[in-house]
Amino acid sequence: MSVQRSFYKDRIYPLIFMFVTTLLCILLTSGLHLLTLDRAEANELSFARRAILQAADLDFTNTTDGIERAYRMQIGEEAGFYTATGTFGTRYIIPLDGPGLWGTITIMVGLEEDLETFSGVAIVSQNETPGLGARIEESWFTDQFKGKRAPFIMVEEGTSSAPQEVDAITGATRTSEYFKNLTARVPGEAQRLIRGE
Amino acid sequence: MAKSKLRKTFVEPLGKNNPVFVQILGICSTLAVTNKVQNTMVMTLGVTFTTALSSWTISLLRNHIPSRIRMMVETMIIAAFVIIVDIVLKAFYPEMWKQLGPYVGLIITNCIIMGRVEAFALNNKPLPSLVDGFASGLGYTYVLLSIAVVRELLGSGSIWGIRILGSWWTNWSIMIMPPGGFFVLAIIIWVIRETVMKEESHA
Numbered sequence: 001m002s003v004q005r006s007f008y009k010d011r012i013y014p015l016i017f018m019f020v021t022t023l024l025c026i027l028l029t030s031g032l033h034l035l036t037l038d039r040a041e042a043n044e045l046s047f048a049r050r051a052i053l054q055a056a057d058l059d060f061t062n063t064t065d066g067i068e069r070a071y072r073m074q075i076g077e078e079a080g081f082y083t084a085t086g087t088f089g090t091r092y093i094i095p096l097d098g099p100g101l102w103g104t105i106t107i108m109v110g111l112e113e114d115l116e117t118f119s120g121v122a123i124v125s126q127n128e129t130p131g132l133g134a135r136i137e138e139s140w141f142t143d144q145f146k147g148k149r150a151p152f153i154m155v156e157e158g159t160s161s162a163p164q165e166v167d168a169i170t171g172a173t174r175t176s177e178y179f180k181n182l183t184a185r186v187p188g189e190a191q192r193l194i195r196g197e
Numbered sequence: 198m199a200k201s202k203l204r205k206t207f208v209e210p211l212g213k214n215n216p217v218f219v220q221i222l223g224i225c226s227t228l229a230v231t232n233k234v235q236n237t238m239v240m241t242l243g244v245t246f247t248t249a250l251s252s253w254t255i256s257l258l259r260n261h262i263p264s265r266i267r268m269m270v271e272t273m274i275i276a277a278f279v280i281i282v283d284i285v286l287k288a289f290y291p292e293m294w295k296q297l298g299p300y301v302g303l304i305i306t307n308c309i310i311m312g313r314v315e316a317f318a319l320n321n322k323p324l325p326s327l328v329d330g331f332a333s334g335l336g337y338t339y340v341l342l343s344i345a346v347v348r349e350l351l352g353s354g355s356i357w358g359i360r361i362l363g364s365w366w367t368n369w370s371i372m373i374m375p376p377g378g379f380f381v382l383a384i385i386i387w388v389i390r391e392t393v394m395k396e397e398s399h400a
Contacts, residue, residue: 010265021270021273025273025277028281029277032284032285033284036284036285036287039288039289040284040288043287047291127298170370
């Protein structure tokens with residue numbers, strides 16, 4: 001009798017307890033996840049649209065409504081790329097992704113009509129080291145690409161001078177390299193996506 | 198009597214039993230998130246919420262948890278609360294969620310939470326456990342916020358993203374990089390131990 005009891009107490013009860021705890025935790029978190037799914041998806045879409053606007057170098061108010069309004073007015077959706085029209089003529093925005101240090105970096109690149117000159121670069125998602133590689137999201141970094149043509153040369157932070165040069169990020173040499181390689185693919189990708197070559 | 202004990206439970210983690218500068222717990226996040234005041238605020242709110250509620254939940258279950266699997270149960274409950282924080286941030290404060298990135302998930306590994314559960318919640322009633330967890334969170338919060346204020350001010354010339362120092366200020370980039378966290382944390386621990394704590398131990 002006592003052997004059986006301790007078998008229950010030592011083996012079965014912990015198993016049941018763990019199973020029930022896990023089940024409850026899963027039900028709680030997945031319930032909450034499902035409840036907020038619509039909002040989370042709307043946020044994702046808004047982030048992507050903001051990146052497109054930034055890549056096209058357009059002015060907009062940085063709120064969900066502001067992004068939505070500017071996007072509807074000025075952006076056209078094509079197969080695999082986007083267009084922006086305005087006083088500057090037409091700009092083409094292409095999505096691009098490639099490897100980073102820890103995960104995939106997804107960006108939007110805006111190009112002028114020659115399909116070579118950058119009008120802007122915006123990060124859609126990245127998993128680089130916070131505080132170091134993750135600084136590719138900061139505007140001083142992305143703004144450097146405006147009006148320049150790939151391929152770029154990464155130089156020490158704060159020392160870029162020639163038109164091909166951009167400042168790399170101190171402490172994030174690898175991420176900067178990956179970003180350089182990613183942008184180097186832009187002209188080819190643009191030809192393929194937009195001109196269908 | 199019960200009231201004064203509760204008061205002691207609340208006050209101790211703020212001062213002489215502070216999780217950061219006395220127990221030296223939760224240092225990884227102290228170094229990682231304190232380069233911006235805004236991020237620090239969200240991180241510490243998340244930790245306070247998780248510590249308080251995990252302590253409370255585990256204290257409720259403390260007489261039923263089989264002791265040999267208690268760590269698994271604790272981790273599971275802590276993880277559930279952290280995922281709740283993550284989901285809420287993602288849905289309602291997406292900008293903040295994006296900036297904090299992997300750090301929200303890493304609240305799970307914050308040693309303060311597990312530490313308070315093991316050291317306090319397993320042997321105390323739910324209410325004192327809730328108070329202890331909450332106070333430990335607050336003790337963590339104010340230390341981290343003070344580090345963040347120093348780091349953001351010196352590293353970016355701003356506080357809460359608002360420019361404080363004029364254009365004459367040259368940013369100390371070291372302050373927003375991980376070494377800056379080590380420097381400021383060490384200086385703060387040293388100052389507090391040399392001044393406030395020393396007086397207390399003499400008294």
